[in-house]
Amino acid sequence: MATRDVDVAILGGGIAGLWLLARLQAAGYSALLLENRALGAGQTLASQGIIHGGLKYALDLKLNTASDALADMPARWRACLAGTGEVDLRGVPLAAERHLFWARKTLASRIAGFFGSKLVRGRVDALAPEQWPVVLRDPDHVAAVYALDECVLDVPALMQALVQPRQASIKRVRGDVRVSPDDDGVTIEGHDGFAQPRRLRAGALISTAGAGNESLLAQFGLSAAAAQRRPLQMLLLDNAPGPLWAHCFDASDKPRVTVTTHTRSDGSLVWYVGGQLAETGATQSPEALIAAAKDEFAALLPRQDFSGCRYATLYVERAEGATADGRKPDGPVLRRVAPLCWLAWPTKLALAPQLADQVLAELPPPSGQISDLSHWATALMAPAPWEVAAWT
Template sequence: MLDLHRIFELGLTNSSPKTENENMRVGFDTEIVVVGGGIAGFFVLDRLRSAGHHAHLIGCPRPGMDQTQWSQGILHSGWKYHRGDPRPFPDLAKTWQDMFEGRADPQLPREAIRTTNLWVWGDVDADPSLGPPVMDLPDCLGHHQVHHLEETIIDPGRVLDHLRQKHQSYCHHGLVKAARMAGGFEILTKGERILTKHLVLAAGAGNEALGMMLGRAPGFMQRRPLRMYLIRGSLPDIYGHAMRQKEVALTIHTIPAAHNQRTWVIGGALAEDAPELHADDAEHRLRNALMSFLPGGLPNGCWWSSYRIDRAENATTDGQRPDDVCVELVDDVHYVWPTKLVLAPRAADTLLSMLPIPTRRPEQNDPGVWQNLPQLPPPQGPIQEAELKWRPLT
């Protein structure tokens, strides 16, 4: 169960809108309401509107801040998941490549690509699937031999903002209350009552609170916690995996800043193991990992921090990561969890296939309630949005 602070942060409350007879009106204000302002919600909205559905999105005022912005932007081609992992993971990165090359919709801006060359080092010397060694390395990598891996790393916020601008008139933010009504659903947000035929929940962890608000029994969603680590300073650009046997010990993603400053966002097993550590213990684990995989040391004057997030997913019997996307229809409500960033287009396509073919094209201008709702603001970077406490890394 989400705590009260988390519910309001997601733009959710736990009461039902009023349905006084004097306020009832005939007909729907839209065919579909999508709740959720992360990568899943935006891809769903784009697929629906491109297919001719009349759809609107309502999200919290900080798009993508729960999972999308902390995903590190890696469009996994499958290499990571085939290393000793028997679960099938297809080559999903080609779909994204086609979108960035203008061969598939939605066409995405190439400016959102940070690099197409991931580095891999550690226990990988005998892996034939990797490219040639990297010759010009930053000093911090020390004695490690580093290999190329052709995987694309993106700025998730740039992709979110591109889709937001594309559908700007149909992206809104506000607190959401939901209730069932004959033939559909009633949404109350920002003092407006919205009647919709279909409801799609793509709100990550918010799916749990919304689903229970609409009568679904608890236990259908799981959380796998992470403690993402951050280091800022005069750092080199590194995007890569540091491997320990078949485990990704560290995943490093670089966020550039002004004045030759950069921030590393560090995930992998370091983030997955012991996410509830006290700050002193967390710093000790970070230092040990840096000594092992970046033995050349970091520049003077670096600072570190950490940020606790949950990976919200459809519940599995063993509590492990689901094999694929989860898109399900339960009691007339559609639930969407993409599982991984790279799977968001697949989740949207699956959702689209579950809906009837639209009978009319979306309107160019929506009258009534939608004009009174505030439009969704641009996403900010995770570092700007998160309330981080920085400590010197001495």
């Protein structure tokens, strides 16, 4: 058996890779994470940080497999935030204790019946008008506001909490790595942050590299059809009229907009906007998306003054394990591509703990042995999108 430097190598420094690193080390594995850009630079820092509980996917008025996969996630993440879960996240601030759902009059009666049903009791609270966020206090256009059992995380702070205690196990590589598996493990070859050639021998490899998994499919002789992308173009709105963390639903079973609020380093409030607006925006120019967003918010919140706002957009490649119809997978996807190599996609930030469960169930027992890898360059954190946006 070839000498191993580490039990498990992880490719990809987003939430899935960092969460897996924490879980592996807690289980006694020696593990090393390799990132070829900056930590969180792909989908993680482009996410809105909502720990979904699945109700967003139940607007056909019935719970489904997607909502089932997410149902336990809020409680599981809250345990970690309290220091009693599988990863210690004490000190990570919440952006919002609960994410909201605001219904326009076209959907209000249907939603009231569903949210009052036994299926979701305890997971949703109807808010009295005086409890509504100030920006939603418009009874002519807002029919109801509900608080979901879904917290919203400060994603940059979450990243720091996962990275800081494990910095010595997080390294930088440049460009694509070359992966050579065999029956005893896998050899990984590449260059570090100083352009020095590096070679690593691991007992197993897990790639959580998002879109980067596609290059590994080719190395394993597999079809690129094993992965899929569902792009978005997110909207950023600076000098927002007030704090808001909410989905807005109308007649469709998809949110017209999903808004989270972030504070820039200069103190200004930014709305980071997804939902149907961002999905449609994937095929639009930034200018067209910004124009559509102005019209959308003028229609949804006509009492608010957006005249002093600045706008930007962010194109996001959501990379996932493929499904037959191209829709979002119901849960995490873990695909074995060689005896001790797996490609992994969490599907959503909230599902990173569930993906780690799947990986740990597949791995051989740990040895805990690790070589001295201090000569490898350390990977750095990517900035939050609202700190580097090109505002118009």
